[in-house]
Amino acid sequence: MTALQRIETSPPPFVPKPISDEEGAAMFRAVANLFRLWDLTDEQASTLLDMPLRTYRRWKTGAQGKLDRDKKARLSNLMGIHKALRLILREPQRGYAWIKAANDAFSGRTALEVMLGGELTDLMRVRRYLDAERGGW
Template sequence: MPQLQLIEKTAHQPTVPEISDAESEAMARAVVNLFTKWSLSDAQATILLGGLSPRTWARWKTGSVGRVPRDLKARLSNLMGIHKALRIIFTDAKRGYKWISQNNNTFGGTSALDIMLAGELTDIMRVRRYLDSVRGG
């Protein structure tokens, strides 16, 4: 019977650099402003942020972010990617802000916001992938 060989443990090297605390705080502040431009309600904001508590969202709006968990960092990163893609696609920023809530044939006649409000990170990523493909990214 063959013997099993011990394989030495190696340190995990992520393929994508980890988002620092300073970067996540900056993204959180930017998302507060972005959600205002998207005309989101507090309830919609907390859904897009993965079920963030209303109390924490209220703190974010005053500039007090605190610790941001890894999955929330991923949401923030994807939301910033959506914002960046819209700014590239639309020369008029207001059109980009409005696009998010307009019905779209690509999403079966519903809006990108409705897709994202399903609440999963993958829903946000779906919108980001679509926009990245449109902008050629």
């Protein structure tokens, strides 16, 4: 008779599916609306999305092109920032205003000023801060 062998029963590591083009397009529409609520200029919006101003303006009117991996990651982080603010600050207007309020966590700069650094990591920095504030990490 053979001895029993232990079989690993832990689930495989979670690997998220890539964001589809349809999901990316929906996120772009949501983020364009969020930018309106944050009262951003088109120039600021194009910086956050790392796209030329003309392209952003064209996409905003509904003539969207293909989103690359970087743009999808930017959109995902912006949606995460919005979600975290909605969870932390139950009143939507407070969340919209928070983006432009000076913050000690950013050495007195606003979250918008940090994000306007233009790098994906700038968006991630704000998102990580908010996730930590809400106890998400």
